[in-house]
Amino acid sequence: MAEDEVQRLKRLAAEKAVELVEDGMVLGLGTGSTAALAVDAIGARVAAGLKVVGIPTSEVTAAQSQRLGIPLTDFGHYNAVDLTIDGADAVDLADLTLIKGLGGALLREKIVAAASKRMAVIIDETKLQGTIGSRTPVPVETVRFGWQSTERQLKGLSAKPKLRLGKDGQPFVTDGGNFILDCDFGPITEAAKLHAALKSLTGVVETGLFIGLATDVIIARPGGIEVVRRG
Numbered sequence: 648m649a650e651d652e653v654q655r656l657k658r659l660a661a662e663k664a665v666e667l668v669e670d671g672m673v674l675g676l677g678t679g680s681t682a683a684l685a686v687d688a689i690g691a692r693v694a695a696g697l698k699v700v701g702i703p704t705s706e707v708t709a710a711q712s713q714r715l716g717i718p719l720t721d722f723g724h725y726n727a728v729d730l731t732i733d734g735a736d737a738v739d740l741a742d743l744t745l746i747k748g749l750g751g752a753l754l755r756e757k758i759v760a761a762a763s764k765r766m767a768v769i770i771d772e773t774k775l776q777g778t779i780g781s782r783t784p785v786p787v788e789t790v791r792f793g794w795q796s797t798e799r800q801l802k803g804l805s806a807k808p809k810l811r812l813g814k815d816g817q818p819f820v821t822d823g824g825n826f827i828l829d830c831d832f833g834p835i836t837e838a839a840k841l842h843a844a845l846k847s848l849t850g851v852v853e854t855g856l857f858i859g860l861a862t863d864v865i866i867a868r869p870g871g872i873e874v875v876r877r878g
């Protein structure tokens with residue numbers, strides 16, 4: 648699919664999700680190229696008088712929100728988020744399991760998603776890949792100290808881990824100061840079991856498997872928008 652068309656589809660999904668935003672809401676503001684389009688659309692509504700507060704899932708999203716005049720808050724002020732709008736790297740429509748974190752923000756994204764009453768995931772149809780893991784590795788955020796030891800433990804779980812590098816060829820560092828090991832497991836049939844096994848490893852901070860968190864998936868296809876809701 649041509650890049651312009653993918654961008655058009657991402658914008659359609661973002662705009663559909665922003666229709667769910669209501670006055671007075673606490674919003675989770677996602678990270679990535681699709682989520683950024685939703686943040687733009689929220690910013691336009693704020694400029695037109697909408698009253699919301701947002702919790703950003705990355706420093707990049709925080710900076711974008713500030714530029715747009717979206718008031719920001721944190722979990723010191725609110726226990727729960729009414730609605731989070733975020734992208735995803737892979738979605739299994741069978742149970743709305745997601746892989747997230749190719750943009751590097753998975754830890755904050757998961758903290759915000761876990762506190763959200765509703766999580767709308769916005770994607771173009773290229774993110775639908777059937778069984779999760781078939782085409783997308785699982786990002787695993789790992790403390791820097793001893794990352795090679797954590798990598799060996801991951802290999803013990805049959806992963807093929809690869810340390811993520813930044814554009815400068817140095818290890819990519821997350822907003823939390825950690826590294827990411829992108830782990831190819833092949834198709835994942837028992838995501839919850841795998842997630843639990845990964846989390847039990849010393850040195851693993853969080854995984855990019857988002858299970859039972861998405862409530863709505865908004866898919867932009869060339870022929871139109873499809874909304875899939877949990878249950």
Ligand SMILES: O=C(CO)[C@H](O)[C@H](O)COP(=O)(O)O
Pocket residue numbers: 677678679680681682733734735736746747748749750751752753756
């Ligand atoms: O999980 C993420 C960032 O950590 C993003 O939501 C995910 O990478 C999708 O990004 P994009 O919309 O640019 O394809």
